[in-house]
Amino acid sequence: MxxxxxxxxxxxxxxxxxxxxxxxxxxxxxxxxxxxxxxxxxxxxxxxxxxxxxxxxxxxxxxxxxxxxxxxxxxxxxxxxxxxxxxxxxxxxxxxxxxxxxxxxxxxxxxxxxxxxxxxxxxxxxxxxxxxxxxxxxxxTKEELARQRYMMQKANEVERKRGAASQPYIEASRGDLKHLAAQKLLRLARTGAKGIAILNAKKETAYMFTDALIALHDVCPSADITYIANLEQRGLPKSRGDAERIAAQLEERGVKAELIGALDEYGANGDTLGKRIQEIAPSFALIAGVPHAIPPEYTNGIECFSITNGPRQVAPLRDIGHKHVMVEIDLHPKTLGVREIVESEFGAVLRSLA
Incomplete structure (x- = not known):
């Protein structure tokens, strides 16, 4: 194409x-x-x-x-x-x-x-x-090279099927207004609906995408929400170090998350995350990072609140049924060189509504 x-x-x-x-x-x-x-x-x-x-x-x-x-x-x-x-x-x-x-x-x-x-x-x-x-x-090692090749193949596959490489031209969009999506998310969490909050982020972008999960926990600490993060320590040196730091900071902020996948496995993580979603059977899902890695058959019937940093990812996410899609503008420049979790726009909006 x-x-x-x-x-x-x-x-x-x-x-x-x-x-x-x-x-x-x-x-x-x-x-x-x-x-x-x-x-x-x-x-x-x-x-x-x-x-x-x-x-x-x-x-x-x-x-x-x-x-x-x-x-x-x-x-x-x-x-x-x-x-x-x-x-x-x-x-x-x-x-x-x-x-x-x-x-x-x-x-x-x-x-x-x-x-x-x-x-x-x-x-x-x-x-x-x-x-x-x-x-x-x-x-x-040769083994790590083979692993990386597989990870890149899966990431490419996701982009071609449901990402910014899925169409010849995609109109850029800023997505939904964050305060309206945040209000709806809080209503669901506070009324006792079962939810899931997933971090499936690419490398250092996790320093900001993680904040959405922390913010949801900050404002709804007793809600019925399962937290999941791709922070297992595998991959190249920087990715392993970032995962270790972010996981520790997530725990320090009181969020006990299941670890599924590593920071370079975002593209290969979709089916594993999808099966976990099916097991939990939530009414709503907050998915930050690379939400489109999860095949739509796992999220059908679930009210999805998705956060991406790609303006050309908004339309593809809506095409697969994600009802609320938010864009964190300039996320990547804000997460280069950092070693601490960075507050996100959506996280700040959630906290302001509390």
Missing amino acids: KYMHPRPSSIVASLYTARDLNVDVAILHGPSGCSFKHARLLEEDGMRVLTTSLADNEFIFGGQKPLEDVLRYAEDHFHPHRMAVVGTCVAMIIGEDLQSAIAGSGVTTPTIAVDIHAGYVENIAGVISTLEAAEEAGWI
Whole structure:
């Protein structure tokens, strides 16, 4: 399918995966403006992102020397434990040999080369290419690489079936008014209806999506609600650390949650969560993160309050029967570099109504 709305970039996916592997310095081998926004955001998360700033002259004669220079600069100035060189469309078109530049630079820091560009239909190509380089370098095991491939396949599957990749063009939407949805949710919880509150979030976005569950518990501590969170500690180093911190903070706030799935398993978690929903048989469900991972046959007949951070996810969620769909605008930038749960707009509205 050809998408006519913007889609994630494989280059950006590679950068985020390098971050998850505890890479200290990532070097984009391309023009200075390539992936500018996400590079800046990732620097807020503790990973330095440098660029070789290739210009028209290097487009013709090659950019190996600039890359070698930046590699030496990064090692001398930042003393990183790990580095990654990430390709761009320019580097790949002109046939740059990233591994040769790493060897030629003389750096001793463990460094991987990721040959990637933005021309892939699916951005998971950047994830897989980075992980393959990491496995070859001994940073992850063959088993973890196989697991990650499966997780990416399932995440892709969800997006194609019920997500922002399910249609050629999806109109962006801010979703429902949060105070109206919050009022209805509180009425259900306070009248004794059985409910379920699920966190099925992608990686660091859980720092804010978790707040919706905490807020519901804050205002309705004795309600008949089962809490579930995908905070099992599996996956790449950063995801494991984030899950451990968020689970501890959730418990500190008085929410006893069942742990189902890990932060990188959001796409593969749907059937397991769906079966648990069937066992509980709730009247209503609050689902934060990636609600569309749960197949609609498990939520039919349940009043769903879904929270996403994707404006183009609103219509697909409504199409599968989710009655109330809210969007947490700018959630991702607000959760980069944090180590504590961040208050969400919906959580703040719930608390204000209490």
